[in-house]
Amino acid sequence: GAGVSQSPSNKVTEKGKDVELRCDPISGHTALYWYRQSLGQGLEFLIYFQGNSAPDKSGLPSDRFSAERTGGSVSTLTIQRTQQEDSAVYLCASSLMVNTGELFFGEGSRLTVL
Amino acid sequence: AQRVTQPEKLLSVFKGAPVELKCNYSYSGSPELFWYVQYSRQRLQLLLRHISRESIKGFTADLNKGETSFHLKKPFAQEEDSAMYYCALSGTGFQKLVFGTGTRLLVSP
Numbered sequence: 022g023a024g025v026s027q028s029p030s031n032k033v034t035e036k037g038k039d040v041e042l043r044c045d046p047i048s049g050h051t052a053l054y055w056y057r058q059s060l061g062q063g064l065e066f067l068i069y070f071q072g073n074s075a076p077d078k079s080g081l082p083s084d085r086f087s088a089e090r091t092g093g094s095v096s097t098l099t100i101q102r103t104q105q106e107d108s109a110v111y112l113c114a115s116s117l118m119v120n121t122g123e124l125f126f127g128e129g130s131r132l133t134v135l
Numbered sequence: 136a137q138r139v140t141q142p143e144k145l146l147s148v149f150k151g152a153p154v155e156l157k158c159n160y161s162y163s164g165s166p167e168l169f170w171y172v173q174y175s176r177q178r179l180q181l182l183l184r185h186i187s188r189e190s191i192k193g194f195t196a197d198l199n200k201g202e203t204s205f206h207l208k209k210p211f212a213q214e215e216d217s218a219m220y221y222c223a224l225s226g227t228g229f230q231k232l233v234f235g236t237g238t239r240l241l242v243s244p
Contacts (some may be wrong), residue, residue, distance in 0.1 A: 024178075043190060054231065061144075063236030064179075077231055112179065120184075122169050122225055124232060126179040 025127035027113050033133045034103055042098045043129045046115030053096050054124060055088055060109040067111075070096065103134045137162050139224050139235035147241045148212050156207040156238045158196075158222030166224050168198055168205040169232070173219040182207075182220070212242045233236070 026045040034040050046053050056068040066080035070090045081087070085103075090096040100107055113125035127132050137159040148154055160166055183191045185198040185205060196207045205222060210235040222235040 055233070061236070063141075064223075064234035066231055066233060069231045080231075092210045107223075122184050122223075122232065124171075128178055129236055 023065050025113055025125050027053065027111075027127035027130050031126065031131045031133075033135065036105060037102055039099065039101045040103055041109050042100075042113075042132070043062060043126060044096045044098070044113030044115075046094065046096070046113070047125055048094075050115035050117055050125070053090055053118045054114045054116075055096070055098050056112045056114065058129065059108075062109075064112070067098070072124055098100055100132075103132075105134050107125055108132055108134045137224050137226060137233040139222050139233055141220075141222055141235035141238050143238045144236070145239045145241065147170045147243065148157075149243050150214055151211050154207075154212045154216070154240065154242075156222075156240065158205045158207065158235060160203050160205065160222075160224050162203075162224060162226065164226050166226065168196070168197075169223040169225075170194070170196055170205075170207050171221040171223055171234070173220070173221070179221070212240075214242045214244060216223050216240060217242045 028043045051072045052072045057065045068088045070076040085101045088098045094096045110129040114126045118123050140159045146173050168185040172182040173179045194209045196205050198205050219237050219239050221237045223232045225232045226231055
């Protein structure tokens with residue numbers, strides 16, 4: 022595709038349910054990132070995949086959060102037993118494996134936990 | 136640890152006035168600094184990076200290692216500059232990008 026694609030664009034769920042958010046990066050981009058955007062909190066780094074290296078999971082806020090990237094392409098962010106504080110926009114970004122610092126962002130998945 | 140601080144949540148100016156969005160960072164190594172912008176109903180996108188020493192849409196930013204700052208400046212603000220601006224930092228060799236909390240710039244006519 023022309024850009025990073027995320028689905029769903031909006032998700033409303035009940036507290037305690039599990040949710041899955043999907044990211045399709047730009048073809049050929051080997052690096053993939055997940056960020057969380059909350060009001061007043063800016064962009065919070067969650068996890069980073071780079072090629073075949075072990076992912077950097079240092080930003081995941083709790084063990085309810087996990088992510089995987091299959092075949093070096095599509096990634097899924099899973100939040101188990103959702104809490105109201107998980108409500109936010111989850112942004113995915115991808116970049117080429119070169120030292121440019123240019124991340125290409127998706128439009129985000131807005132999660133609302135009731 | 137990498138840290139980026141943007142002290143202003145909101146900066147409101149009139150059209151034609153100078154603009155300076157502040158960014159300070161904390162990093163023990165050699166930093167790479169960036170400014171990202173998000174216009175209303177658009178995706179977050181790269182505005183400029185310090186290594187390129189470029190001017191984009193009239194904006195410039197100079198890395199000041201002594202003051203650990205990377206402020207974004209524009210001499211004459213335009214209404215279309217109204218957006219959310221994020222300063223970001225990565226370490227040597229481009230690791231993960233760490234963002235600040237963002238500053239909303241509002242340019243009034």
